[in-house]
Amino acid sequence: MIRFLFRRVSLIVPTFIGVTFLSFMLIHLVPGDPIEVRVGERGIAPARLAQLRHEFGYDQPLWKQFVDYEVQLAHGDLGRSVVTRESVWREFTTLFPATLELAVCALLFATLVGLPLGVIAAVRRGSAFDYGLMGVSVTGASMPIFWWGLMVILVFSVFLGWTPVSGRISDAFFIEPWSGFMTVDCWFADDAGACRSAWSHLILPAIVLGTVPLATIARMTRSSMLEVLNEDYIRTARAKGLAVRRVVIVHALRNALIPIVTVLGLSVSALLGGAILTETIFSWPGIGHWLIESIQRRDYPVLQSGTLLVAILVIMVNLGVDLTYGFLNPRIRR
Amino acid sequence: MTNWSATAGTLALAALLAGHAPTAQAKTLVYCSEGSPENFNPMINTTGTTFDANRPIYNRLVEFKNGTTEISPGLAEKWDVSPDSRVFTFHLRQNANWQSNKNFKPTRGFNADDVMFSFERQWKDSNPYHKVSGGGYDYWSDMNMPKLIANIEKLDDYTVRFTLTQPNAPFLADMAMDFASVQSKEYADVLTKLGKPELIDQDAIGTGPFELVQYQKDATIRYRAFAGYWGTKPKIDTLVFSITKDAAVRMAKLRANECQVAAYPNPADLPSLRADPSLTVLSQPGLNIGYLAFNVVKKPFDDVRVRRAINMAIDKKAILEAVYLGSGEPAKNLIPPTMWSYNNNVEDFKYDPEAAKKLLAEAGLAGGFETDLWAMPVQRPYNPDARRIGELMQSDLAKVGIKAKIVSYEWGEYRKRVQAGDHQMAQLGWTGDNGDPDNFFATLASCAAVPNSATKWCNKDYDDAVTKAAATVDQAERAKLYEQAQVVMHDQAPYFLIAHSVGFQPIRNEVTGYVMSPLGGHLFNDVDLK
Numbered sequence: 001m002i003r004f005l006f007r008r009v010s011l012i013v014p015t016f017i018g019v020t021f022l023s024f025m026l027i028h029l030v031p032g033d034p035i036e037v038r039v040g041e042r043g044i045a046p047a048r049l050a051q052l053r054h055e056f057g058y059d060q061p062l063w064k065q066f067v068d069y070e071v072q073l074a075h076g077d078l079g080r081s082v083v084t085r086e087s088v089w090r091e092f093t094t095l096f097p098a099t100l101e102l103a104v105c106a107l108l109f110a111t112l113v114g115l116p117l118g119v120i121a122a123v124r125r126g127s128a129f130d131y132g133l134m135g136v137s138v139t140g141a142s143m144p145i146f147w148w149g150l151m152v153i154l155v156f157s158v159f160l161g162w163t164p165v166s167g168r169i170s171d172a173f174f175i176e177p178w179s180g181f182m183t184v185d186c187w188f189a190d191d192a193g194a195c196r197s198a199w200s201h202l203i204l205p206a207i208v209l210g211t212v213p214l215a216t217i218a219r220m221t222r223s224s225m226l227e228v229l230n231e232d233y234i235r236t237a238r239a240k241g242l243a244v245r246r247v248v249i250v251h252a253l254r255n256a257l258i259p260i261v262t263v264l265g266l267s268v269s270a271l272l273g274g275a276i277l278t279e280t281i282f283s284w285p286g287i288g289h290w291l292i293e294s295i296q297r298r299d300y301p302v303l304q305s306g307t308l309l310v311a312i313l314v315i316m317v318n319l320g321v322d323l324t325y326g327f328l329n330p331r332i333r334r
Numbered sequence: 335m336t337n338w339s340a341t342a343g344t345l346a347l348a349a350l351l352a353g354h355a356p357t358a359q360a361k362t363l364v365y366c367s368e369g370s371p372e373n374f375n376p377m378i379n380t381t382g383t384t385f386d387a388n389r390p391i392y393n394r395l396v397e398f399k400n401g402t403t404e405i406s407p408g409l410a411e412k413w414d415v416s417p418d419s420r421v422f423t424f425h426l427r428q429n430a431n432w433q434s435n436k437n438f439k440p441t442r443g444f445n446a447d448d449v450m451f452s453f454e455r456q457w458k459d460s461n462p463y464h465k466v467s468g469g470g471y472d473y474w475s476d477m478n479m480p481k482l483i484a485n486i487e488k489l490d491d492y493t494v495r496f497t498l499t500q501p502n503a504p505f506l507a508d509m510a511m512d513f514a515s516v517q518s519k520e521y522a523d524v525l526t527k528l529g530k531p532e533l534i535d536q537d538a539i540g541t542g543p544f545e546l547v548q549y550q551k552d553a554t555i556r557y558r559a560f561a562g563y564w565g566t567k568p569k570i571d572t573l574v575f576s577i578t579k580d581a582a583v584r585m586a587k588l589r590a591n592e593c594q595v596a597a598y599p600n601p602a603d604l605p606s607l608r609a610d611p612s613l614t615v616l617s618q619p620g621l622n623i624g625y626l627a628f629n630v631v632k633k634p635f636d637d638v639r640v641r642r643a644i645n646m647a648i649d650k651k652a653i654l655e656a657v658y659l660g661s662g663e664p665a666k667n668l669i670p671p672t673m674w675s676y677n678n679n680v681e682d683f684k685y686d687p688e689a690a691k692k693l694l695a696e697a698g699l700a701g702g703f704e705t706d707l708w709a710m711p712v713q714r715p716y717n718p719d720a721r722r723i724g725e726l727m728q729s730d731l732a733k734v735g736i737k738a739k740i741v742s743y744e745w746g747e748y749r750k751r752v753q754a755g756d757h758q759m760a761q762l763g764w765t766g767d768n769g770d771p772d773n774f775f776a777t778l779a780s781c782a783a784v785p786n787s788a789t790k791w792c793n794k795d796y797d798d799a800v801t802k803a804a805a806t807v808d809q810a811e812r813a814k815l816y817e818q819a820q821v822v823m824h825d826q827a828p829y830f831l832i833a834h835s836v837g838f839q840p841i842r843n844e845v846t847g848y849v850m851s852p853l854g855g856h857l858f859n860d861v862d863l864k
Contacts, residue, residue, distance in 0.1 A: 283578040293370075
């Protein structure tokens with residue numbers, strides 16, 4: 001197990017270097033630098049442009065800028081936003097809880113709904129429910145998030161008035177951020193109305209963000225279950241006279257879980273990708289929103305270090321998934 | 335039991351879903367804004383989003399009267415201007431108080447030290463705050479302050495004198511701009527002692543009608559009415575900026591009464607917003623101009639007949655109908671008609687391709703010629719779709735034998751190349767900063783502006799009139815000079831002037847006292863809720 005862990009962890013360092021290199025090069029391929037992008041119709045005097053470029057170090061050769069950035073990272077300094085002058089780490093830690101809160105809720109929604117649906121579809125293979133579910137899940141997996149988000153807002157918030165349109169909490173409530181998780185902070189503030197508001201604000205974005213993973217989980221559960229249900233040991237269990245529910249849940253589902261755990265792991269990166277759009281539609285103040293804006297503003301430090309932090313996160317989740325396999329199936333550890 | 339569970343479940347669900355309805359509390363106005371401010375100091379920023387977020391907090395020596403570009407007293411109760419427009423003496427009000435926060439409890443009210451600190455911070459390298467937060471004072475430089483200001487003196491605790499290097503009547507309007515906001519020197523001193531000088535631009539302290547309570551990046555800015563405000567107290571208790579970047583979602587929030595005022599609607603949404611009985615859509619002609627600039631130092635645009643011919647060859651009305659969709663008015667002068675000194679006697683070129691052909695023949699170009707036609711890659715209020723406008727112009731020009739090739743670059747590159755004069759014809763525009771005609775005439779088309787200007791046009795008659803106007807105090811006299819300048823500009827045709835766009839502002843019917851600013855900002859000082 002330790003060797004397995006060591007092998008997995010040793011792959012992380014080259015991945016980090018690759019990620020920093022890619023994020024650095026890609027943003028520098030985009031025309032315009034943070035200073036030029038901010039200049040309006042009035043223009044900027046060449047001397048002033050040169051001075052500002054010098055102050056930020058953009059007049060250095062690209063390789064030197066990259067090396068300086070790596071050295072800075074090695075000192076644990078992620079840099080400061082060119083636009084807000086805030087440290088990237090501070091901005092990330094302020095915004096990340098919102099993304100995490102939304103992603104966890106979306107994943108819970110996707111798993112709690114997708115898993116049972118997949119199991120039922122597998123057990124009732126060929127039924128109308130099975131065909132209906134698969135049809136809906138193909139639609140769900142291929143739904144453009146932006147369109148889907150605006151549609152649910154129009155129906156549930158504007159026409160029916162059941163849910164709030166966007167944001168994390170009603171503006172009528174004033175909650176001091178403590179943990180950054182609105183559902184936790186409202187609880188500490190001892191304000192039941194604020195908590196209701198925070199949860200109700202989570203409903204639509206979690207559904208929208210969870211739609212694609214839900215469809216994937218349902219489909220994967222179904223096919224994985226179908227495979228397991230044909231195994232000999234399931235037939236044996238049935239032959240022993242065990243109740244169908246027990247056969248399905250205890251014997252089949254547990255063995256069908258491995259590919260589903262993979263899908264859950266992969267869903268985390270999909271969720272972070274989807275969060276960029278979902279956060280934009282629902283004005284959810286998370287890191288997706290933040291990274292998109294950093295591209296528009298060519299805010300190099302935010303984009304480079306922000307991408308790195310997200311990459312670390314995804315790598316950690318993947319590592320967690322790999323380790324979970326090890327526990328679920330000891331043969332993988334070797 | 336089952337019934338009881340079902341009822342409890344329904345109630346819980348209803349309670350959860352009803353959670354978003356604001357509870358009846360103090361009067362709160364929510365404004366759906368379009369983005370996060372860069373920080374809370376207008377001196378070091380240039381974006382309208384940041385200015386909007388700072389305006390509730392800060393004051394300037396003079397202010398724009400709400401909904402107009404007229405100058406009214408701000409932190410200066412009155413002022414004297416020397417006959418040659420070189421010396422401006424401001425008499426400060428003695429009843430203005432500073433706001434407070436967890437790091438700062440003011441021991442004195444506003445005085446001349448604060449004015450000296452705020453201007454010296456931008457002006458002098460020696461000021462300890464000059465380098466704080468990056469030290470980039472773009473507007474200060476853009477408004478030519480480093481060259482314009484000769485001296486700033488504190489005459490006594492409530493009198494400050496600005497001496498300029500040259501006569502400059504628009505200086506007063508410059509002082510009402512956001513970059514001229516006043517910060518507290520005492521607060522700066524406290525933060526220096528705490529070793530956190532950068533907080534001056536984050537946890538803002540001002541003398542304005544609202545104080546900053548909380549800012550959550552990309553989520554909300556919360557303000558409270560400032561009890562110690564020197565002016566008319568705000569009628570609302572709490573002002574919230576709910577940061578909502580997507581225009582469609584902002585409008586959805588407005589309809590759902592999650593906000594009462596929403597910024598920048600999509601033009602395509604205007605008909606449905608107007609049809610909504612709970613909303614009112616305000617409109618206001620913008621202080622802007624969209625144009626096609628001829629590079630007059632390049633052939634054949636050095637010939638005024640060619641420039642006039644193009645002015646007659648393009649169908650302006652068709653562009654307004656097809657691209658501005660009713661949100662623009664045709665431009666015949668550089669400044670919009672709402673601005674003082676607008677010369678309505680100038681008669682716009684008539685769309686007349688035959689006359690244009692004749693003029694081209696006179697200029698020796700009977701067979702037409704080839705040119706480039708640059709289209710900006712970005713959308714601006716004064717030009718909603720430069721590419722589409724370019725195509726319409728291209729087809730009109732083809733009818734008189736001019737073969738125009740549409741060219742575009744990434745925005746930074748585009749602007750840089752236009753400034754360098756790489757183009758023959760380029761679309762660009764301008765949005766006014768302070769409502770003074772000088773901000774259009776001198777900034778865009780004076781001889782001093784040539785290094786940056788899109789036309790590279792320098793005309794002595796025009797330049798004399800504009801320079802003289804800037805040095806004249808009497809507004810009527812200035813207006814006459816600008817009217818002359820407009821006649822010269824029309825005659826020399828360095829531009830094909832396209833349009834001045836109209837700004838729209840949807841608000842809920844329960845909002846009263848909201849007035850659109852011709853300068854494009856959003857102000858909530860006088861707003862109330864029915």
